[in-house]
Amino acid sequence: MRRFLGFAALFVLGFATGAYVLNNYYPRRGVQVVAAPAGETASERKGLLYALEQRPTATEPPPTSFETMLRMAAQRISPAVVNIDTEARVRFFGDVRQVRVGSGSGVIISADGYVVTNNHVVRLRDGRVAPQIFVTMYDGRRFRATVLGTDAQNDIALLKIDGRNLPAAQMGDSDKLQVGDWVIAVGNPFGLGTTVTAGIVSALNRSLDIPGLPSGFIQTDAAINQGNSGGALADSRGRLVGINTAIYSPVGANVGIGFAIPINRVRQVIKEILEHGSIGQAWLGISYADISEPQVRQLLQEQFPQLRFPTNGMFVNGVMTGSPAEEAGILPGDVITHLDGRPLRRIEDLQNFMRRAKPGQRVSLRLWREGRTIETTVTLGVRPEGF
DSSP states (O other): OHHHHHHHHHHHHHHHHHHHHHHHHSOOOOOOEEOOOSOOOHHHHHHHHHHHHOOOOOOOOOOSSHHHHHHHHHHHHGGGEEEEEEEEEEEETTEEEEEEEEEEEEEEOSTTSEEEEOGGGGBOTTSOBOSEEEEEOTTSOEEEEEEEEEETTTTEEEEEESOSSOOOOOBOOGGGOOTTOEEEEEEOGGGOOOEEEEEEEEEEEEOOSSTTOOSOEEEEOSOOOTTOTTOEEEETTSOEEEEEEEEOOSSSSOSSOEEEEEHHHHHHHHHHHHHHSSBSOEEOOEEEEETTSHHHHHHHHHHOTTOOOOSSSEEEEEEOTTSHHHHTTOOTTOEEEEETTEEOOSHHHHHHHHHHOOTTOEEEEEEEETTEEEEEEEEOEEOOTTO
16 A cells, blocks of 8 residues: 555656646647638738839848858748648548648748748648638747639649738749759648758759649759648748749659749739639640640651641640540640630740639630641630649
8 A cells, every 4th residue: 555655646746747847848839820811901912012023132141151051041931931731621420520631831921911832732632722721830820811812833822811020031033043052941741840951953944744834843852741832942041932832752752852933933923813813723624735846846747747737836645534625626636726816826825824714714726637727615624633
């Protein structure tokens, strides 16, 4: 009995000591959730548009050492990087619960609460925008977020939280990046919280073999993993130069090849989102190549020497099953030469049109097919998740 009482006394003493240490040396931070903003004000929107137009001009003295360079860069950008969680109501054996269904990262780009992230971060598997989106800041504060608009093709989303005097990232100039420049990636990999990794710019103007994605990505060997999507790629001064969006990996984890959207493109996308709302949701359902590209023309001439292909247009590599293009009778091997009566002279003509088009919109196409001209009309669909 005495031995039992001795163990009990030691347990109570240890528990009390642990509670004292936790309460006094590791106080809990509040996780009060701030409600979603009721809307933007004209001054907030004007302030964001002004900030997007600015370019870094002041020259700062270089850090005294490599170590302090990375440390200072991390200290400058990290407070502006946030964790983003999406929640939805899910049924479990007849019981409906509100659960977390996804997580990623984002960057505060305005002290008024504008946050930029990836489009795929805020969407559910079926392509719908998540009904509940929460933004957790570097200091632990948590906000409900409202989606102001998205760009599916460039994989950008603009959010708004109800905050003031927030730590905003200083935007850099991605056009001035060079291969070999040091960069850091900041995000929320695997839901662990704010994490900083370092590397260099491995390549510029990279293209990914993913249907619908534009070219021009920044490639880096700074470690990027699942959950880093939407986070910051910053230069050695801690200025935002890209939004991390994808990795190349045969195993699903970092292998030293990550990709970020250049911040100068993000600036333009945000302006278009503010003007048009969600863009890039319309879907045609084809894979294509610019027939004016010398490599494309040479390949076609080698495979089909008897045909004289048009000088300009989009060569249709493939048509997806059940797509609007298939329903309109478009076939692999066709060349789309005109879109709504306008000639397609470069690949950006089609991409820019599709970004502004809306699902359900009827579009007239002129096709070249084995020397014949065909006119057809297609009703655009909704871009499926993953395209």
